Amino acid sequence: MRTSMMNKLKVPYRGLGSELGEQELIAVKEAMSQDDLCSGIYVEKFEQAFCEYTGAKYAIACSNCTTALELGTSAFGLKAGDEVITTPLTFIATSIPLLKRDVKVVFADIDPRTFNIDPAEIEKHITERTRAIYVVHYAGLAVDMDPILELAKKYNLKVLEDAAHASGTEYKNKKIGNIGDITCFSFQSLKNMTTLGDGGMITTNDKQLEEKIRLLKTFNIKKLPDRTTKYGHRDKEFPFYWDVVSADGEVGLNYRMSEVESAVGLVQLEKLDKLNARRIEIAQKLNEAFIGNPALTIPYCPDGCKHVYHLYTLLLDEEIIGSKDKFMQILDKEYDIDVWTQYCPNYLYTIYRQRGYDPGLCPIAEEIFLKHLVNLPIYPTLTDQQVEYMTEAVLETVDRLTKE
Ligand SMILES: Cc1ncc(COP(=O)(O)O)c(C=O)c1O
Known part of the structure; x- marks a missing residue:
């Protein structure tokens, strides 16, 4: 017809890319009824569920994908004058952390069929200053990762995947989140799943990166495992039960996801x-x-x-x-x-x-x-x-x- x-009819470009319902409401109420709404059991469960879903060893919940990208960039230790190769067809967030620290952003053209960065274009732009490749799984279709991983190996480069569009995306029958050094997800309202409007997740298989990102995510605070209470540390070299340390010279901020957001994330991940x-x-x-x-x-x-x-x-x-x-x-x-x-x-x-x-x-x-x-x-x-x-x-x- x-x-x-x-x-x-009206077909708006709706700002909610997911569906929220009764299950999310129950999750919000449950998480709200705790004494502490920050860094608790729901964040932990959401991170664990995300590891199981993607197959990644580590998942770190954070406030949004832009802060995930910032944390990734900081964990790589990128500095002014370093170069990163990325795609031009993306939201500006992909390169914001690079612009902030005067890392040179080098754009490689896209493959006209996938709209993703063309691996063949990347090599042309590699110089002795290139430190990393930032790919974006545009629209929810995976970048052709194998040739990119080969280039990374050949030139000793880090690979960060901006997976803001790619929760659930698969490359060669493998979930995105378990391929490059760091993958950053978005749960902003428009995305395929949401943690009530804003949210992000980093996945990695690298223990050192995970540890560094956890420090940078929360004020560079390091809990001291031998000190379980806030009393009785006067005999120790350091008198408090957590310390503030350097993360290879990097200083983080507070990039946490809340308990309520994580509880909703858990429900959304199931859906x-x-x-x-x-x-x-x-x-x-x-x-x-x-x-x-x-x-x-x-x-x-x-x-x-x-x-x-x-x-x-x-x-x-x-x-x-x-x-x-x-x-x-x-x-x-x-x-x-x-x-x-x-x-x-x-x-x-x-x-x-x-x-x-x-x-x-x-x-x-x-x-x-x-x-x-x-x-x-x-x-x-x-x-x-x-x-x-x-x-x-x-x-x-x-x-x-x-x-x-
Ligand atoms: C490709 C891409 N990267 C990063 C982001 C930033 O995500 P967030 O809004 O969670 O910071 C977006 C968000 O729209 C995006 O589309």
Whole structure:
């Protein structure tokens, strides 16, 4: 049925990417009823459950993914003048900790099929100052990690994965969170699971990194295991039951996640596969409707990878439909469907331009962002009716623009 014959619906780009219900309310009440709402049993359980889910040895809950990225960068000990290679097609948070410490951000172009950093582009940018590669599993599709791990080994580089979009994503049948040196997850409201609006998790298999991150997450405080009470330490060399120490010269802050957030995280993690299954089901419906249309390219997913569709990425052929902007405008104004394009290649932002970055650095990312890529609304609470309405609206708009 064409949308002209359907009732007009609204399809917002909803700010809640998950579903919250009775179980989360119960979890909040239970966690709230404790005497201490900070650093207790729920944080511990959430971290443990995250290890079990991802297969990582260590998981450290923190306040959000940006602070996870900051902690990772600090744990790597990156300093002014070091270089890190990353993707331009990401949220600015990926490179904020690098900008803060004047680490040089080097952008490598993306693979036009996956929209992820192209491993073949990375090697061209490696210099003697390169210390790390920061990848982003954009939209919920895994980066091709094997060649990146090989490069890291060859050049002795650290690998950090920004998995803000990738809770539940799999690479070669393995969960993200258990591959690079450090992986950073986001549980912000839009994400596939949430800890009540903001939250993050770091995973690693490296004990030394874990210990350092735990220090940096809480004021560089080190509990002294031989001192169980706050009394009677006058005989010891150090008179208190915890010390404040250096983490290889790095100083942290307070980046904790609360007990209530962690309790909700535990419930959400249990639901994650189901929430992702609904996203995948929606993406399949959209794919079936769009495949074969010469003006449209549906998202790509290699064998062995599990794409969790944090974003639904559709490529438009501007040679056929004339203008991506017009397409977005028609869907918004005439059909009430909120279409976005994420993200602007980061070096085009003023903060980078002021540091001497010019347009043209990553031509594939720029062309895709400016001319082809749109993100259709996708979240588990989208109804089948909304999905059907959206597919028809997209096809009608493409038809109309093709004829113009
Ligand atoms: C790719 C990417 N990295 C990092 C972040 C930052 O996450 P948070 O909001 O949890 O700090 C986001 C959030 O939108 C993101 O999309």
